[in-house]
Amino acid sequence: MACPGCGSIEEIRKHHLCVECRRPVAIQQLLADDAGEIRADLHPLADYLLTHHSNAVSLERWLHKSKCALVLRELADGTLPLAAEAIIARAQSGQSVAFLLSLLVRSGVLPELDVEGTRFNHWLNGWLNDIDHPEDRLILRRYCAWELLRSARVSSLTSGFQRQRAFLKYCAALLEEIRSQQETLATFPQRRLDAYLTDSPSQRDALAPFTRWLRRHRLSNLRVEFRVNRLEGRGYAADHRWQMARKFLSDADMDPKTRAAGLLVLLYGIQLTRIVTITRAQVDTSSRPVTLTVGAEPIELPEILGDAIVELVDAAKRHPEGWLFPGRNPGRHLTPGPLSRRLRTEGLLAGSARTTALIELTRQLHPRIVSDLLGITTASAASWSRLAGGEWSDYPTLRSTHA
Template sequence: MAQPLQPLAVVLTGAENPYRVLQWLRRSPAARLLGRLVLDPGALNHESLDTLPQRAATAYVRGLLVTAGILPPRDENLALLTNWVARTVAELPARHAHLIRPFAEWHIIRDTRRRSARGRYTYAAHKGDCGNVLAAIDFLNWLDSQHLSLRRLQQPHLDTWATDRPTLRSRSNPFLRWSTARRLCPPGLSIEHPASQLPGHFQAEDEARNELLRCLNDTALPLDVWVAAALIRLYALPLTRIVELPARPSYRRSAPARPPRHSNTARRRYLLPGHSPGRPRNPLGLADTLRHHGLPARAARNTAMMDALVDLPPMVIADLLGVHPKTAERWATLAGGNWSDYLAVRRAAPQG
């Protein structure tokens, strides 16, 4: 193997079971992709990988190259968003692209870069930003279907849009605010938010305590299940936050004789690593795993949130858990009342 690729050989041969590595090299699509890339050293960069179909094999190979120090680490969630925006805008008709491109690049992505610089841009946030762009595209398509333009938009039109698309109404607000600020549509337009729904899934005190004891004492639980379920029940952390938690740093007794081209010190190691090297566990898959082991997340987190708000002010909860301050205030209002009575009413109500 060429000298610049020696760190990759170290990563591949450092597995506990070399026979699995050999099997991976012979059968995996990621191994075949890696084989093609190493024949062309000029393709060993993020830009070249970004031009490939973004399948699991591409993500795995990228993770291997970053782990080996051959490629520099980067915020993959930010890269996913910027590359997705570029591909999506390129497929739009020109009349829509000239609106969606500046909205996405100067409003969505600019804010994303700020969050990324603070280390707070998660995969869930990336999916939400993509949803905001898709809602803007859907809104422009709807305007076309109604023979309308942004400049001719009136509040009754917007009300009709929001009523017909309840799942997109909140996602449409960023584009509406951006369009209004740039005087692309009449001032004073707004999308009314529906009344906030109070949480409806809680646990009884005995159930919550027994599940927490199981997390702490059941040695048959897989490690990832034990860690995630305990963090939910102790600290009300959402799965999207748990999968982004860093692992404790490991220290080597001696430095390698030849360090990689790119330092790995900036590459984040996750407490719950995902399938691709250098990427966290998928929160949706983790939720399924927790349910499979009888430790579902939603009701447990709601209950832990209520318990936390008894002792901590909402602003502290918002900062610790990464929720919006208004969300924390709404929860605090519920917790400040007799929420045990509320829970009893919810349990007595027929389940739809």
């Protein structure tokens, strides 16, 4: 039987409209109040769902089964205020909150806001309220605002502030340990801190900057040393790196997102946090080879990687933001976690592969060239070069001599 709305014979249920014709009906049912009217401030959302959600089947499933739909019903009937804080408190599930806020911002219902930052601030306020001692709450809030967030804002935008949450919990645990021994930050002995530390690298990574901040503000003389050379033991053997590269170059059935991300890590040592933020504006497909710009100078890509990037550029034209790796949340790019899991499924550990790639690159190229191509600081490139055993101190002189 044909759809009575459009005549289509696809996705038809007996005596019912097709899924495309059901779309406006489902949206009306979701967003209308008891009088059957959609409130004026939700009209942009209704228009967005009608025109920007390309898959009608997944939209219908989402409208009927997701937790977000329940929250939207409460927004529609006025029982829930149309405000980010109220939505975060009501939705509870982190993924649902991120998706719903992104949807409301992208459709124009809510003003522009930092979705992940807003979620983190909501979590922080609730978490700090559970800290027993007021002085500890004050120290943790000051450290978070003045140091932790300021020094790691860019990476937080792609990671959902997960690292910052974990670091704060380690800091709170240390403060609780000090109080349990009837001591203060000023009186707690260094030997007891040394005994308290475990072999956890994450604990040391969290407490080293925290104790440095405490010393800087004259709150304590305690010290946790930063780990020396965090990269030791994390790299692949060079031959394994090239073995993985051959797999990503030759596997004809590999998804272009997986292929592109894997090769960008294996060949150039680009972090996943940066890969997920690449847009089509950074790619030049007007000639061959295809070039990608992530630093000051464009990188000429090998043909197979270039072809995968071109596929992603073509797909990105459907999204106004132009992300090559679009995420599930409207207007947002993919986060590193899902991409890392994709690569791990193919046998690639992104962190280890990146370490080996940067060591090999800085062994072959001057740190300044690596910095220009990959968009990392010259100091960072120089550190990688030292780790690789390189010595380029005479490079500027040689370069100027042959110029």
